[in-house]
Amino acid sequence: MSKVTVLKFGGTSVGTIEKIKEISLYLKSRTQSDEKLIVVVSAMGKTTDSLLGQAAEITSNPDVRELDTLLAVGEQNTISLMAINLNHIGVAARSLTGMQAGIKTFGKHTKSKIADINSDFLLEQLDEFDVLVIAGFQGFNENQEITTLGRGGSDTSAVALASAIGAPCEIYTDVTGVFGTDPRLYPDAKQLRQVSYEEMLELSALGAGVLETRCVEIAKNYHVPIYIAKTLSETKGTWIMENTDLLEKKVVTGVALDKNILHVTLTCEDCSSNFVEELFNQLDEEGVNIDMISQVVFDRMINISFTCKKTDEHFLNTVINNLSNGFPTIKKHIRDNCSKVSIVGSGMRDVSGVAARAFRLLCKHNITFYQVTTSEISISYAIDEDLSEEAVRLLCSEFNI
Amino acid sequence: MSKVTVLKFGGTSVGTIEKIKEISLYLKSRTQSDEKLIVVVSAMGKTTDSLLGQAAEITSNPDVRELDTLLAVGEQNTISLMAINLNHIGVAARSLTGMQAGIKTFGKHTKSKIADINSDFLLEQLDEFDVLVIAGFQGFNENQEITTLGRGGSDTSAVALASAIGAPCEIYTDVTGVFGTDPRLYPDAKQLRQVSYEEMLELSALGAGVLETRCVEIAKNYHVPIYIAKTLSETKGTWIMENTDLLEKKVVTGVALDKNILHVTLTCEDCSSNFVEELFNQLDEEGVNIDMISQVVFDRMINISFTCKKTDEHFLNTVINNLSNGFPTIKKHIRDNCSKVSIVGSGMRDVSGVAARAFRLLCKHNITFYQVTTSEISISYAIDEDLSEEAVRLLCSEFNI
Numbered sequence: 001m002s003k004v005t006v007l008k009f010g011g012t013s014v015g016t017i018e019k020i021k022e023i024s025l026y027l028k029s030r031t032q033s034d035e036k037l038i039v040v041v042s043a044m045g046k047t048t049d050s051l052l053g054q055a056a057e058i059t060s061n062p063d064v065r066e067l068d069t070l071l072a073v074g075e076q077n078t079i080s081l082m083a084i085n086l087n088h089i090g091v092a093a094r095s096l097t098g099m100q101a102g103i104k105t106f107g108k109h110t111k112s113k114i115a116d117i118n119s120d121f122l123l124e125q126l127d128e129f130d131v132l133v134i135a136g137f138q139g140f141n142e143n144q145e146i147t148t149l150g151r152g153g154s155d156t157s158a159v160a161l162a163s164a165i166g167a168p169c170e171i172y173t174d175v176t177g178v179f180g181t182d183p184r185l186y187p188d189a190k191q192l193r194q195v196s197y198e199e200m201l202e203l204s205a206l207g208a209g210v211l212e213t214r215c216v217e218i219a220k221n222y223h224v225p226i227y228i229a230k231t232l233s234e235t236k237g238t239w240i241m242e243n244t245d246l247l248e249k250k251v252v253t254g255v256a257l258d259k260n261i262l263h264v265t266l267t268c269e270d271c272s273s274n275f276v277e278e279l280f281n282q283l284d285e286e287g288v289n290i291d292m293i294s295q296v297v298f299d300r301m302i303n304i305s306f307t308c309k310k311t312d313e314h315f316l317n318t319v320i321n322n323l324s325n326g327f328p329t330i331k332k333h334i335r336d337n338c339s340k341v342s343i344v345g346s347g348m349r350d351v352s353g354v355a356a357r358a359f360r361l362l363c364k365h366n367i368t369f370y371q372v373t374t375s376e377i378s379i380s381y382a383i384d385e386d387l388s389e390e391a392v393r394l395l396c397s398e399f400n401i
Numbered sequence: 402m403s404k405v406t407v408l409k410f411g412g413t414s415v416g417t418i419e420k421i422k423e424i425s426l427y428l429k430s431r432t433q434s435d436e437k438l439i440v441v442v443s444a445m446g447k448t449t450d451s452l453l454g455q456a457a458e459i460t461s462n463p464d465v466r467e468l469d470t471l472l473a474v475g476e477q478n479t480i481s482l483m484a485i486n487l488n489h490i491g492v493a494a495r496s497l498t499g500m501q502a503g504i505k506t507f508g509k510h511t512k513s514k515i516a517d518i519n520s521d522f523l524l525e526q527l528d529e530f531d532v533l534v535i536a537g538f539q540g541f542n543e544n545q546e547i548t549t550l551g552r553g554g555s556d557t558s559a560v561a562l563a564s565a566i567g568a569p570c571e572i573y574t575d576v577t578g579v580f581g582t583d584p585r586l587y588p589d590a591k592q593l594r595q596v597s598y599e600e601m602l603e604l605s606a607l608g609a610g611v612l613e614t615r616c617v618e619i620a621k622n623y624h625v626p627i628y629i630a631k632t633l634s635e636t637k638g639t640w641i642m643e644n645t646d647l648l649e650k651k652v653v654t655g656v657a658l659d660k661n662i663l664h665v666t667l668t669c670e671d672c673s674s675n676f677v678e679e680l681f682n683q684l685d686e687e688g689v690n691i692d693m694i695s696q697v698v699f700d701r702m703i704n705i706s707f708t709c710k711k712t713d714e715h716f717l718n719t720v721i722n723n724l725s726n727g728f729p730t731i732k733k734h735i736r737d738n739c740s741k742v743s744i745v746g747s748g749m750r751d752v753s754g755v756a757a758r759a760f761r762l763l764c765k766h767n768i769t770f771y772q773v774t775t776s777e778i779s780i781s782y783a784i785d786e787d788l789s790e791e792a793v794r795l796l797c798s799e800f801n802i
Contacts, residue, residue: 017458051478055485057418063488069496070481073474077452080471084456087464095470099500100545144501 004126004167005030008040008136008158012174013231014078015045017085024085026232031091031130038122038167040136040158041082043074064109068138068148072098075135075154082133093131098138099146103157105139111150112139114157117164134161152212159215163222171211172231177238178203178210180254180401186393189401193236195253196243202344202378203254216240243346251347251354252399257392258342261291262313263335263370263382265305266320271327275302282322283308286315292340292373292380305371307340307382335370339388342380343395354399355379361398367391405527405568406431409441409537409559413575414632415479416446418486425486427633432492432531439523439568441537441559442483444475465510469539469549473499476536476555483534494532499539500547504558506540512551513540515558515619518565535562553613560616564623572612573632578639579604579611581655581802587794590802594637596654597644603745603779604655617641644747652755653746653800658793661711662692664736664771664783667721669703672728676703683723684709687716693741693774693781706772708741708783736771740789743781744796755800756780762799768792 007027014020027037043051051070055062062070079095086093102118125132136154139147149156155171162169178200179189195203197220204213210228219226219240229237268275276295283290290306297303308316313336324330348354355372358379362369367390369381383391395401408428415421428438444452452471456463463471480496487494503519526533537555540548550557556572563570579601580590596604598621605614611629620627620641630638669676677696684691691707698704709717714737725731749755756773759780763770768791772783784792796802 017455021459054418054478054482058422058482058486059489061489062485066481066484066488066496069477069498070485073478073481076470076477077455077474080467080474081455081459083467084463084471085459087467088460088462095467097470097547146498 002034002036004036004038004165006038006040006158006162006165006167006169008154008169008171009042009231010154010173011042011045011048013172014041014082017081020044020078020082020085022232024082024089024091027086027131028089028091036126037131038126038161038165039082039131039133040154040161041075041078041133042136042154043071044078044081047074047077065145068109069146071148072135072138072146075137079133079135086131086133091131092129093133094125094129095133095135096125097135098157099140099144101132101134101161103134103139103160105141105147105149109145110148112141112147114139114149114160117160119164122161122165152215155211155215156218159218159224159226162224162226163218168225168227169219170227170229172229173210174230175210175228176230176233176235177228178240178254180252181392181396182257185257185389186255186396186401189396192238192253194239194241196346197240198243198377199253199344199346200240202342202375203256211240250345250400252343252345252395252401253347254344255392255395255399255401256340256342256344257388258340259385259388260310261307261338261340261382262310262316263305263307263338264316265303265333265335267304267331267333268302268327269329270300271302271329275323275327275330276304278326279304279319279323282319283316286312286319288312288315288319292371292382294371294373307338307371310336335382337385338370339383339385340380341383341388341391341395342378343399344378345399346377348377348379357398358395361394362391365390365394367394403435403437405437405439405566407439407441407559407563407566407568407570409555409570409572410443410632411555411574412443412446412449414573415442415483418482421445421479421483421486423633425483425490425492428487428532429490429492437527438532439527439562439566440483440532440534441555441562442476442479442534443537443555444472445479445482448475448478466546469510470547472549473536473539473547476538480534480536487532487534492532493530494534495526495530496534496536497526498536499558500541500545502533502535502562504535504540504561506542506548506550510546511549513542513548515540515550515561518561520565523562523566553616556612556616557619560619560625560627563625563627564619569626569628570620571628571630573630574611575631576611576629577631577634577636578629579641579655581653582793582797583658586658586790587656587797587802590797593639593654595640595642597747598641599644599778600654600745600747601641603743603776604657612641651746651801652748653744653796653802654748655745656793656796656800656802657743657745658789659741659743660786660789662708662739662741662783663711663714663717664706664708664739665717666704666706666734666736668705668732668734669728670730671701672703672730676724676728676731677705679727680705680720680724683720684717687713687720689713689716689720693772693783695772695774708739708772711737736783738786739771739783740786741781742784742789742792742796743779744800745779746800747778749778749780758799759796762795763792766791766795768795 083095105112506513
């Protein structure tokens with residue numbers, strides 16, 4: 001069988017019929033070199049917003065099952081138009097809705113997760129057709145109901161389809177690739193030719209979110225190489241893939257900034273040892289994701305620091321109030337003008353001294369940090385928000401991002 | 402189980418979200434008297450035209466499989482919005498696409514026919530929900546492809562659903578019911594309270610086509626009572642159902658006019674007896690539907706007259722040219738300024754003299770006719786087109802339509 005590739009085009013890329021025609025011509029040129037394509041598309045331009053607007057004319061709290069059926073209309077519109085166009089220009093193409101493509105999902109409406117994809121069916125269809133145009137963002141559940149996948153849904157569809165049939169995945173968007181940092185913060189930032197899954201996961205907090213974390217995780221787990229590039233552009237994009245043995249590997253690949261965090265420190269005097277366990281259990285139950293955890297036990301005092309999203313502040317306070325019943329000596333200190341700056345790079349595994357260089361740099365510029373945590377491939381600092389952008393620029397310059 | 406009724410609302414009736422809200426309130430009032438509803442809806446307003454317009458921007462000859470997937474978007478939009486609204490106002494409702502509702506079809510894309518409906522599934526759903534909102538006009542075929550039903554598709558969906566679950570079918574539209582003749586021709590025409598399936602089939606050529614023949618045929622075959630009325634109007638509509646024993650049954654129910662016909666007379670001298678068989682076979686092969694057939698064999702001459710649609714003239718001439726090879730003495734006479742006027746009424750079965758009254762009336766007003774045919778419940782005349790509207794008015798007045 002010919003080589004199979006999954007390509008994904010976002011809403012802006014298929015925003016008009018003219019653009020759909022241009023993409024179709026590009027797809028035709030790909031099939032002419034004996035390649036079979038699975039093309040995942042989003043709803044055209046602002047279609048999803050306009051469908052959400054229709055629902056909002058009725059209620060601010062629509063039934064989510066029906067909202068999914070409504071939203072799925074957008075991608076079905078795109079797939080049929082693209083398939084009409086491909087057939088018109090002589091490409092054997094067929095459109096498939098999420099349900100027709102066999103994208104089985106589980107979990108709640110409007111934020112379902114992909115459970116399984118019927119790859120045998122897709123491979124059969126690829127025997128007969130050169131291009132399958134598949135609706136992104138949508139699937140169906142065990143009750144044969146239409147579901148949607150939430151944020152980053154179409155990218156997730158594409159990566160999951162690629163993993164199901166063992167193909168690489170090309171994601172076409174309106175940026176030329178992945179940068180070492182957000183170019184709006186550091187205009188000299190270079191685009192990366194290649195980045196590992198682990199690095200991409202650490203970098204995914206980066207600005208406009210080139211790719212949702214869930215996509216990168218699927219790609220990593222199923223070894224799907226992802227290529228991110230600008231739609232119909234000659235500019236080379238970025239490969240996200242397994243760590244390779246580049247001869248001249250950069251030590252630091254990128255610098256990420258996450259502004260919307262709280263830095264939390266809790267102390268508890270004479271507390272029993274199950275305090276931390278109880279804290280983590282309750283945070284989990286309230287759906288508060290925590291990060292940068294460090295814990296110190298000193299004398300009879302437990303001292304624990306962590307970060308979480310600003311939007312979780314309400315749930316965090318609920319948990320702390322609950323805990324103060326069982327642990328009356330608990331004290332909290334929340335810093336809400338705080339950012340997380342991370343230095344990321346697979347090369348850090350082998351090269352020491354990155355942390356020391358970064359420390360010296362920040363100290364020299366009087367940028368204090370409240371906490372530092374490290375993973376195998378990253379070092380993260382909790383820094384005052386006002387100083388965080390300067391810290392990013394300094395680090396980018398120091399490590400040649 | 403509660404009483405189940407199928408209701409159908411056309412595109413104008415659900416043309417705006419405001420109208421969908423009004424219909425939803427009406428449906429809620431119906432469910433409050435312990436009624437379960439299956440609601441079949443069309444695409445909103447001009448949606449189908451706008452989708453066809455999108456396809457036309459690409460090609461005048463779109464792949465029909467993909468065109469069906471494109472068009473199906475329209476009804477899916479309506480069902481989800483109506484279900485969102487019904488749930489919002491406290492009605493347990495669920496939307497179903499043609500595929501989800503189990504409307505299996507066969508035949509060609511864009512003009513598929515309904516093969517089967519999974520009534521067990523629908524009845525199960527009605528245990529759980531008070532209203533099922535089902536996309537009209539669409540179904541799916543044995544390859545799990547989306548199909549559409551062509552002209553009168555949503556009405557056909559509604560009548561077929563009603564037949565599958567043994568429920569009556571209410572069709573809401575922008576006319577108040579069925580009239581004895583086209584009110585534009587004869588403004589005094591009265592609306593019928595009730596009309597039999599057979600009469601409706603004979604009348605269906607009537608003007609703007611209240612209901613396609615295929616719907617009436619399904620209703621007749623499966624004994625589905627149909628009620629046609631104006632959307633959200635207090636005006637009583639028309640029941641289409643089995644012949645009932647009204648005490649004062651009208652002899653003539655309606656007068657129908659079909660202007661787009663050809664009156665064809667063929668003669669063949671010394672022709673073998675298989676001439677007529679050969680003629681009918683070839684007309685059938687070319688897809689020419691013929692009507693008002695009468696045949697006279699006189700001496701050594703076969704003389705056959707019939708009518709067909711004006712749009713079939715090309716195919717008719719092809720057939721006659723083909724036949725002239727085997728039957729060189731064939732002569733044709735085609736009258737293309739001809740109309741068919743029909744008097745329809747189940748009461749004609751029992752009451753004689755209708756034909757005589759009509760003959761006298763037409764003769765008295767110097768309206769000549771080229772042919773007369775009769776069925777059990779109708780008499781049809783082929784009349785010059787210029788005189789046909791006058792003939793309709795005279796007959797309506799004579800028989801108190």
